[in-house]
Amino acid sequence: MHDITFISTIHKEIGKCNAKELYKIINKLNPEVIFLEAIDETYSEYENYLFSTYGVFHNKLEISAIQQYNYNTSFRYIPVCENGLSDAFHKKIKFVSQNTELQKLIDNFNCLAAERGFEFLNSLECMNFQEEMRMLESRILNNNELDKIVMEDIESYEEPMIQNIYSFCSNNNFGSAIFMCGTAHRKSIIKKIEKSKNGRQKNLSWTIFGQ
Template sequence: MHDITFISTIHKEIGKCNAKELYKIIKKLSPEVIFLEAIEETYSEYENYLFSTYGIFHNKLEISAIQRYNYDTSFQYVPVCENGLSDAFHKKIKLVSQNRELQKLIDNFNYLAAENGFEFLNSLECINLQEEMRELESRILNNNEMDKTVKADIEDYEKPMIQNIYSYCNNNHFSSAIFLCGAAHRKSIIEKIEKSKPQEQGNLSWAIFEN
């Protein structure tokens, strides 16, 4: 049986959302495999050399936590993204971030993440706040072509992550794993997990990490 726990994260440290706190969660779950929302190039051989030789931690929160876990046990690290987020996505973020109402929502999100850590990132409150931000972004863009393009791009970004996890499961033997993915994808990833369950074999079980 493959047991996988899905955990929502952020990519940069802020308050209680930091590598040490995520490490504690990882250590408690003791996974043999860690799936990460990242492309292969995110953690290069050179960065691994800097850590293994000089103890220099990666600037990405999740990888820094994974490196700490590496002190405790051996495991398999599996980046599951095929491509980074699209140029259209970054153009959209640059455009909508100028909106003061959206900035207030972002500031509130960051405050809650800093104060409450991964409990917040893995809560219904986090999902609802992310949905509120996405809806506001669509209103700012007036549902124009950029908005539609970015939504399609995000779908194309997320689908391979789940597919690559299942592919790894079908070709490797392990008992426990975790999947670390940014909180902005939490609702959509949970929906994809639920939708994929009837199509998958009975040797895989998902758990959603919650507060």
């Protein structure tokens, strides 16, 4: 049986959301496989060389935590993204981030993440917070063509992650794993996990961290 725990994260350290605290979670779960929302280039051979030779930690929070876990445990690291987020996504973020109401929501989110750490990132409260931000972004854009394109792009970004996890599970033997993904994708990923339970591998069990 493959047991996978889905953990929501952020990509840069802020307060209690830091690599040390994430490492504690990873170490407690003791996974044999770590799936990460990342492309192959996110953790290059050179960056791995810097860490293994000089102890230089990666600037991406999740990889820094994985590097700490690497000190005393052997595991498989599997980046599951096929492509980065689209130019349209970055164009949208650049535009909507100028809105003062959204800026206040982002500031409040960052304060809660800093104060409460990964407990907050993996809560229903956080998921609702993210949903509120997405709805505000759509209102700012007035549901225009860019908003629709970005929603389609995000779907195309997320779906391969689940497919690649299942593909790996079909071809490899392991007991426990974790899948770390940014908290902005939490609601959608959970829906995809629930949907995938029907008709997929029967020897795979999902646990949603924080639920």
